[in-house]
Amino acid sequence: MAIIDYITLNQDWKADIGIGLLIGTIFIILNLTIGITIGFPNLPQATEGERIITVGIFAPFGEELWFRAIVYPILNTLMGFLLAMILSAIIFALFHAYAYAGGLSPEQLLNAQGAFIGAGIFGIVAVLLVKMRKSFLAPLIAHSMFNIFLVARQFVVVG
């Protein structure tokens, strides 16, 4: 397996979209039932449209490209699947905790522990999806769907 091979879209990209929507729905149900979240910055000055585009499109696209198409394949070639999956999920979770809490000090990490755990779980699921589908499209759709839901929910709660 070559590094960054997963960026090219799969021939079966429609199935990737379907699987992504399914996993996104499962994460939304988990959010509604047990409150799982992956954390994102607040952006208080931004308009609703800017927040949706930044958190729902930019963030999933940039992160999935980077973590699933570069970081995970590099780690996979260096240390094997299991360790690569765990380590890339931890890096992904740290990135989210940083974005959510604004730093990586123990106090800030403690405040963002929900986002850290949620992002870690999502990171593992996303790596499994990439391994299964050989493309980053399925985790991208799931990530995007879940993020859009979280932002839209914020609008409803805040008013």
Added chain:
Amino acid sequence: MNKLKLWTYIILVLFLLITGFYYINSTDFGVKKASVIYFFMALSVLVLYDLGLRLKIIK
């Protein structure tokens, strides 16, 4: 170059253009910061993808 690889290029370049546009036009510091981070993430991926194709690392 096959169709899927061409689309991958087009999507990456479009993403760069949109994040660049957002960086210039947004008044919110958080959005500007996020746009820059994701712009450079996508740019690094585009460079690696292009190199991968040229060096025939990506099939």
